[in-house]
Amino acid sequence: MSQGTPEQGFRIPEVVLAFDFGMRRIGIAVGDTLTRTARPLAALSRNSPALSETEWRALEAEAIKTGARQLVVGCPYNVDGSSSVMTERATAFAKTLGSRLKLPVHMVDERYSSLEAEATLRDQRSAGERKRYERAAIDSAAATVILERWLGGE
Numbered sequence: 290m291s292q293g294t295p296e297q298g299f300r301i302p303e304v305v306l307a308f309d310f311g312m313r314r315i316g317i318a319v320g321d322t323l324t325r326t327a328r329p330l331a332a333l334s335r336n337s338p339a340l341s342e343t344e345w346r347a348l349e350a351e352a353i354k355t356g357a358r359q360l361v362v363g364c365p366y367n368v369d370g371s372s373s374v375m376t377e378r379a380t381a382f383a384k385t386l387g388s389r390l391k392l393p394v395h396m397v398d399e400r401y402s403s404l405e406a407e408a409t410l411r412d413q414r415s416a417g418e419r420k421r422y423e424r425a426a427i428d429s430a431a432a433t434v435i436l437e438r439w440l441g442g443e
Contacts, residue, residue, distance in 0.1 A: 303358035306351065307436035308386070309399065309428050310362060310379040312338060315348070316428030318436045319355045327436035329429035330355075340382075345389060352390050360392050363399030363435040397439045399431070406430035 302323030309316030314334050320327030333347055340348075352360070362383035365375040380396065387394035406427050 304356045305359045305361055305436060305440070306355055306357035307361040307397075307432045307439070308348075308363065308382075309402065309432040309435055310365070310375075310382050311335075311428060312378075314425050314428045316425070316430070316432035317348075317351060318429060318432035319357070320433075320436045320440055322359075322440065325437075325440040327433045327440065329426070329433045332425035332428045332432075334425065348386065349390060352392070357390075357392060360386060360390065360394045361397055361436050361439045362386065362394060363402060363432070364396040365399050368400065395439055397435050399435050402431040402434040402438075403427060405434045409434070 300322065302321055304319065304321050305327075307318045307320070307327065309318075312335065314332045316332045317330040318327045319330055330351065333344060333351075335344060351357075360383075362379060364379055364383075365373065367373050383394045383396060407430070410427065410430055
């Protein structure tokens with residue numbers, strides 16, 4: 290696994306799949322290194338603390354369907370930048386994901402990505418609309434934020 294940003298210079302554009310790891314859902318987004326843009330995909334709902342073989346296969350199928358060549362996983366640090374139990378779980382998820390898919394995995398600091406995602410969704414709705422967003426939509430929007438951070442080199 291690596292930390293950081295895409296390399297500078299000429300490279301063949303690649304599809305990148307990003308994940309906002311959570312215990313109830315995993316938000317998913319897809320983007321590419323050419324346009325450096327990302328969009329949310331349907332989140333994966335989880336049935337238990339450990340991912341089932343069916344859930345792993347669903348993630349693998351998404352990677353195949355999108356043609357992903359790289360993976361990005363949000364790393365949930367505490368506000369002060371220290372690690373937590375969720376940091377360890379997300380890191381373990383990233384390691385297993387990269388091993389199963391045989392693709393490089395990049396970890397990105399995901400602090401405040403859900404808040405940023407909610408604000409973006411709020412800004413996108415029509416004026417006067419008071420729609421509440423489902424948690425799954427927010428999780429995938431957060432994966433989009435995480436991927437945009439990586440693509441933008443933050």
